[in-house]
Amino acid sequence: RKQQRDLLKFIQEDKHFSRYYDAIYILFHTGLRISEFCGLTVSEIEFGEMRIKVDHQLQRTAQMQYVIEEPKTDKGIRYVPMTEAVAACFRRIIANRKTPKVEPMVEGYAGFLFLDKNDMPMVALHWEKYLEHIIQKYNRIYRIQMPKVTPHVCRHTFCSNMAKSGMNPKTLQYIMGHADISVT
16 A cells, blocks of 8 residues: 555656546546546546446557447446545546547547547557556656556555455455456
8 A cells, every 4th residue: 555655646746647647546546447447438427426337448459449348247337436536536637638629439439538649538558658657767766666557456456455444345346347256
């Protein structure tokens, strides 16, 4: 948890990488799969119910085609609860979202939270690269090195933190979208 706090503080205070803070905070505090996170649209952030509707994921094929897929497992369709801090991150993301000239639509979905420089939805690779660059910079500055952090590491960290805090395993299985409790 200390490493997680140190990393988030570093991102928040870095003049270049602070723009990714809200997203990375959300990844560490929801356990979303990166492709589920990338597929989120404004309408799936349910502030009134303090939850995130997860019913699809966004992928980009080797041919650079954007596709919407079902969640990874049949248990992948779910509502992920959000804390007030996570909701605040989503509010900032939505408030700061640039309106593209043409709103990208992928298989009927529009309003993706994060768009790249070409006004297309960001995909897992974007976030893997951002985290890689953040860790490289962190490790150039600090003597105590940060291990490799990927979006999937954020998911594992969330799951471990929830388990350590005493969350009911079946509840955690639901939030994670695991079909099998042994995975959780």
